[in-house]
Amino acid sequence: MTDLPLSFTPEVREALDAGRPVVALESTIITHGMPYPKNLEMARDVEAAIREAGAVPATIALMDGRIHIGLDDAALESLAQAQDVMKVSRADLAACLVTRRTGATTVAATMICSALAGIRVFATGGIGGVHRGVEDTMDISADLYELAATPVTVVSAGAKAILDLPRTFEYLETLGVPVIAVGQDVIPAFWSRDSGLPAPLRLDDPAQIAEAARMRRALGLPGGQLVVNPIPAEAEIPRAEIMPVVEQALADATAQGIAAKAVTPFLLDRIFELTEGRSLSANIALVLSNARLAARIAAEGA
Numbered sequence: 001m002t003d004l005p006l007s008f009t010p011e012v013r014e015a016l017d018a019g020r021p022v023v024a025l026e027s028t029i030i031t032h033g034m035p036y037p038k039n040l041e042m043a044r045d046v047e048a049a050i051r052e053a054g055a056v057p058a059t060i061a062l063m064d065g066r067i068h069i070g071l072d073d074a075a076l077e078s079l080a081q082a083q084d085v086m087k088v089s090r091a092d093l094a095a096c097l098v099t100r101r102t103g104a105t106t107v108a109a110t111m112i113c114s115a116l117a118g119i120r121v122f123a124t125g126g127i128g129g130v131h132r133g134v135e136d137t138m139d140i141s142a143d144l145y146e147l148a149a150t151p152v153t154v155v156s157a158g159a160k161a162i163l164d165l166p167r168t169f170e171y172l173e174t175l176g177v178p179v180i181a182v183g184q185d186v187i188p189a190f191w192s193r194d195s196g197l198p199a200p201l202r203l204d205d206p207a208q209i210a211e212a213a214r215m216r217r218a219l220g221l222p223g224g225q226l227v228v229n230p231i232p233a234e235a236e237i238p239r240a241e242i243m244p245v246v247e248q249a250l251a252d253a254t255a256q257g258i259a260a261k262a263v264t265p266f267l268l269d270r271i272f273e274l275t276e277g278r279s280l281s282a283n284i285a286l287v288l289s290n291a292r293l294a295a296r297i298a299a300e301g302a
């Protein structure tokens, strides 16, 4: 048996040993989701927001053949500036480790690493999902299957509005993943508060979300929970404003033949350009809000 290749920062190790709340954070959002230096600023601010809320942040990335659970500031900074970082999902995890490449973890890979480390709550921006045009491309994010398999509560602002949202949430239902809205009866749509889709479940109290995670374990149900937390009202880009931009970015992606793992980063970058940065400010605001909620859920013992 190979020993688990996990390396913890002392802060995260001590918090886990003492049973204090810990919130996992992904790294693909840093390397492939936002431009430098805003990505670094976001990563630091999100960690600070989790600390302020009384939990310990654990940003997860792969370096030198190890899964790093928690990154110190120097590691965060070098990751934020690194080129050629591998975007690591479930399929890529082992190969990235044995080749000792630097890898940024997606939602799927971050869930796997969190579960291995004993962390039960994870905050991100928006999960991957079923892409538009799936009938031609079969492009469905591995994030959906991971939610069905791995016992971590993922706090998101929904799925990114570049996706086919109705199909994404239908598919989560098929997979038996609880989709839990907070504070409203509709599923949010990342940059916007309302996707137009009714939320399958609603729990406004972080204590109940944590209790539901414990209940799933007690019932022997595998998999996680997807919490969908609407972007703060003051930061939202209403759906009527963002959707024409999304259409334009999708048309550009098709025209340029963008495929596979490159699709999501391309679209986020194009939407950033088309909105002159407003999509990025919104993205940062929603991640911060998700981090604060995740800290409260972790504090309730998810």
Ligand code: PSU
Residues within 6 Å of the ligand: 026, 028, 029, 032, 033, 034, 105, 106, 107, 108, 124, 125, 126, 127, 128, 129, 140, 141, 142, 143, 260, 261, 262, 263, 264, 268, 283
């Ligand atoms: N949330 C963000 N920005 C991002 C992501 C999430 O606000 O860039 C990343 C996550 O890592 C997610 C990935 O897992 O986008 C989805 O990629 P794909 O569609 O290729 O599965």
Ligand code: MN
Residues within 6 Å of the ligand: 139, 140, 141, 142, 260, 261, 263
């Ligand atoms: Mn994909």
